[in-house]
Amino acid sequence: MKYSRISCSTVALIMTFVTAAVAADAQPESAAPSVEEIVNSSNCAAYYPGDSGRADVLIVIKDDKGGERMRQATMLRVDTDPDGCTTQKSYVYFHRPADLNKTAFLVWKNPDKVDDRWLYLPALDLVKRIADSDKRTSFVGSHYFYEDVTGRNINDDIHELVETTARHFVMKNTPKDPKSVEFTEYTVWIDRSNYIPMKVEYTDRSGAVYRVYEALTVETIQGHPTATRARISDSHIKGETTITFSNIRYDVELDEKVFAERYLRNPPRKYLQ
Amino acid sequence: MCTGGMKEGAACLVIACLAVPVQAAAGDVRPQPEPEVDWALQIEGAPLIMTGFVDVRGGVRTQNDPEEDTATLAETRVQLEFFRDLDDRAYKLVVDLLADPLQEQQQVNLERGKGVLDLREASYIATLSDSVDIKAGRQILTWGTGDLIFINDMFPKDWQSFFIGRDIEYLKAPSDALKLSFFSPLVNLDVAYTPRFDTDRFIDGDRISFFNQARGKRTGDSDVLKKTIPDDWLGDDEVAVRAYRLLGSYEVALYAYDGYWKSPAGFDPKAGDAIFPELTVFGASIRGNFAGGLGNLEIGDYRSRDNSDGKNPFIRNGEYRVLAGYEREVAHELTGGIQYYLEYMKDHDNYRDNLPPGVPEADEDRHVVTVRLTQLLMHQNLELSMFAFHSPSDNDGYLRPRARYKLDDSWLLEAGANVFYGDKDYTFFGQFEKNTNVYAAMRYGF
Numbered sequence: 001m002k003y004s005r006i007s008c009s010t011v012a013l014i015m016t017f018v019t020a021a022v023a024a025d026a027q028p029e030s031a032a033p034s035v036e037e038i039v040n041s042s043n044c045a046a047y048y049p050g051d052s053g054r055a056d057v058l059i060v061i062k063d064d065k066g067g068e069r070m071r072q073a074t075m076l077r078v079d080t081d082p083d084g085c086t087t088q089k090s091y092v093y094f095h096r097p098a099d100l101n102k103t104a105f106l107v108w109k110n111p112d113k114v115d116d117r118w119l120y121l122p123a124l125d126l127v128k129r130i131a132d133s134d135k136r137t138s139f140v141g142s143h144y145f146y147e148d149v150t151g152r153n154i155n156d157d158i159h160e161l162v163e164t165t166a167r168h169f170v171m172k173n174t175p176k177d178p179k180s181v182e183f184t185e186y187t188v189w190i191d192r193s194n195y196i197p198m199k200v201e202y203t204d205r206s207g208a209v210y211r212v213y214e215a216l217t218v219e220t221i222q223g224h225p226t227a228t229r230a231r232i233s234d235s236h237i238k239g240e241t242t243i244t245f246s247n248i249r250y251d252v253e254l255d256e257k258v259f260a261e262r263y264l265r266n267p268p269r270k271y272l273q
Numbered sequence: 274m275c276t277g278g279m280k281e282g283a284a285c286l287v288i289a290c291l292a293v294p295v296q297a298a299a300g301d302v303r304p305q306p307e308p309e310v311d312w313a314l315q316i317e318g319a320p321l322i323m324t325g326f327v328d329v330r331g332g333v334r335t336q337n338d339p340e341e342d343t344a345t346l347a348e349t350r351v352q353l354e355f356f357r358d359l360d361d362r363a364y365k366l367v368v369d370l371l372a373d374p375l376q377e378q379q380q381v382n383l384e385r386g387k388g389v390l391d392l393r394e395a396s397y398i399a400t401l402s403d404s405v406d407i408k409a410g411r412q413i414l415t416w417g418t419g420d421l422i423f424i425n426d427m428f429p430k431d432w433q434s435f436f437i438g439r440d441i442e443y444l445k446a447p448s449d450a451l452k453l454s455f456f457s458p459l460v461n462l463d464v465a466y467t468p469r470f471d472t473d474r475f476i477d478g479d480r481i482s483f484f485n486q487a488r489g490k491r492t493g494d495s496d497v498l499k500k501t502i503p504d505d506w507l508g509d510d511e512v513a514v515r516a517y518r519l520l521g522s523y524e525v526a527l528y529a530y531d532g533y534w535k536s537p538a539g540f541d542p543k544a545g546d547a548i549f550p551e552l553t554v555f556g557a558s559i560r561g562n563f564a565g566g567l568g569n570l571e572i573g574d575y576r577s578r579d580n581s582d583g584k585n586p587f588i589r590n591g592e593y594r595v596l597a598g599y600e601r602e603v604a605h606e607l608t609g610g611i612q613y614y615l616e617y618m619k620d621h622d623n624y625r626d627n628l629p630p631g632v633p634e635a636d637e638d639r640h641v642v643t644v645r646l647t648q649l650l651m652h653q654n655l656e657l658s659m660f661a662f663h664s665p666s667d668n669d670g671y672l673r674p675r676a677r678y679k680l681d682d683s684w685l686l687e688a689g690a691n692v693f694y695g696d697k698d699y700t701f702f703g704q705f706e707k708n709t710n711v712y713a714a715m716r717y718g719f
Contacts, residue, residue, distance in 0.1 A: 061652065063652060067681065069681065069682050070682060096682070097682035097683065097718060098324050098325070098326060098682075098683070098718030098719055099326075099679075099685070099718050101324050102356075108522070110522075114562050116522045116561075116562065123413070123442035123445075124413065124415055124441070124442055124444070124445050125412070125413045125414055125415040125445065126415045127415075127416075129418075129524070129560055129561070129567055129569075130567070131562070131565075131566045131567040131600055131601050131602060131608075132562060133565070133566065133601055133602035134602050134605060137602070137605065137606060138606075138649075138652065138653055140653070141652045141653035141654065142652075237652070239652075257456075261461075261517075261524075262406065262454065262456055262461070266398060266400065266406050266408075266454075269358055269359070269360055269361075269363070270360050273358075273360075
């Protein structure tokens with residue numbers, strides 16, 4: 001039995017899951033979906049495939065000087081809203097690098113109010129509560145922001161379908177509160193066949209595209225299209241981060257109670273291996 | 274695999290002998306570039322994971338202290354952590370090997386963490402049932418809501434390590450304990466039983482000079498505090514209990530502790546020894562999202578059982594302790610935290626009436642304010658932080674500036690200072706004034 005720990009970080013967990021699920025909801029070609037339907041389906045496909053999931057995550061962070069850092073983690077996720085794509089709990093258990101080993105991160109995502117976040121620091125046996133503040137802060141030093149990992153609230157932007165190509169719905173998204181973000185707008189290319197966001201371009205105040213998300217590999221896992229490799233490059237902060245998900249499983253019958261302090265201190269090993 | 278400029282040959286050898294690199298399972302989606310493989314030794318199908326670090330650290334006083342050496346730190350530490358992970362149970366062993374020429378006693382003392390070996394953890398962790406976990410053996414235990422202020426966390430602290438600039442993980446000293454955790458939808462319960470009292474690794478004059486009440490002045494290395502520690506197995510035991518749950522998204526907890534003051538809190542005038550009087554603590558805390566950040570409130574009732582009316586001048590009075598804290602992100606990658614802390618002496622009148630002549634009088638209220646600022650820069654690889662304690666009632670304080678830079682995923686550089694100030698020689702932080710120090714460290718993690 002070979003043993004592998006390719007996992008990496010919180011970000012990945014969520015992104016993996018993000019990518020997946022909407023295929024089943026895709027509309028026939030003839031009935032063009034509304035903007036709201038596209039946004040909802042894409043949100044569900046990207047962040048809510050299956051009722052739960054687990055994945056190993058590898059985050060590779062490259063700076064503009066050729067330096068490279070890696071984080072490995074395992075991510076667990078359970079959706080707690082049976083009717084839609086809203087509340088969700090996720091758990092990230094870090095393996096690498098050494099100074100993050102056994103560190104665990106827990107998020108209860110609450111789209112209608114602030115998220116609840118906890119961090120477990122094993123050397124101190126400390127369960128630390130983390131303030132849910134700036135969601136556009138780097139996740140574990142990568143080019144992904146917390147918001148990229150957990151999903152930006154779809155109610156935070158005004159959405160507009162600017163083009164329908166043979167393969168994509170092209171959506172322009174403008175923030176309702178421009179001061180809360182560093183971009184003026186972002187454009188998403190959503191795969192019409194499965195609602196997976198394939199590319200996102202962020203535009204800054206000068207009108208230039210400075211930040212790009214790309215789904216590099218999409219695989220269908222247990223019927224859910226999933227971006228198993230994705231990259232964000234950013235010319236403002238320089239460099240890029242690639243996230244790779246492996247050992248993905250959906251509908252893993254994760255008990256919701258795993259997402260609590262007990263399992264920060266005593267990790268749910270059977271789901272992590 | 275002993276590359277990257279790692280010079281600690283012994284550590285390298287140990288790793289090479291123990292570790293067997295393993296491959297990712299067939300059929301994985303192979304990431305690009307390939308991840309580093311873990312170190313693991315296969316035992317009956319379960320991996321033994323080894324991680325650790327080498328930490329080289331030095332520090333000096335920035336002023337003369339007639340009671341102590343100039344150097345505060347000059348050590349090379351190799352920490353090895355072995356972790357065997359099975360489905361329902363795990364074993365963890367964390368050992369520090371220490372080369373420390375400043376240490377006068379090289380003989381190993383596992384209780385006090387002296388000598389060439391410090392056993393940080395040797396524990397067995399298991400899930401006994403759906404609702405019961407157990408952790409037995411040497412372990413680090415922490416609970417409570419304060420940031421570097423502890424009211425209901427009655428587990429041992431290593432104040433000497435904290436004050437000389439060792440990594441923050443060394444603030445927590447290990448307990449030899451049995452911890453049982455019970456979980457239910459109504460309430461969760463932790464019970465930590467320590468069969469023989471574990472003191473703090475307290476300040477006694479070794480390496481850090483302090484105000485010695487018995488001498489009426491600062492003493493240090495040449496006149497280390499004499500003490501009598503309760504040390505009967507089962508007779509001198511400790512019990513700490515926490516009941517906790519979430520109310521909405523607020524974490525609420527009740528605490529109880531029965532044992533002893535963790536650092537010397539009394540004096541035996543016949544033997545001339547510092548002592549650890551009996552102590553019972555009851556407390557409560559709440560923590561949660563608050564006003565765009567995070568708020569916490571914690572209280573504790575310290576019942577000094579050997580001095581319940583406060584008339585015994587040789588034993589610390591009972592106290593009420595209160596802590597209120599707030600933390601939030603104040604700018605991009607800049608987090609700020611502020612805490613207010615109060616120690617209120619229960620029977621100050623009785624204490625004052627019975628105070629021997631010449632002994633400095635402590636205030637009824639001791640107020641402390643703390644401020645923390647943490648700025649992350651350069652992809653979070655550079656962390657600049659400042660933690661400040663200031664007591665307006667004692668007119669003293671303690672500053673902890675620190676810079677940490679992660680050169681890469683293995684190498685870390687760190688530099689910082691421990692700055693003590695105060696008007697008087699006998700207040701909590703002021704007594705350490707001559708110990709103000711700066712330190713620098715280099716760490717290789719594996």
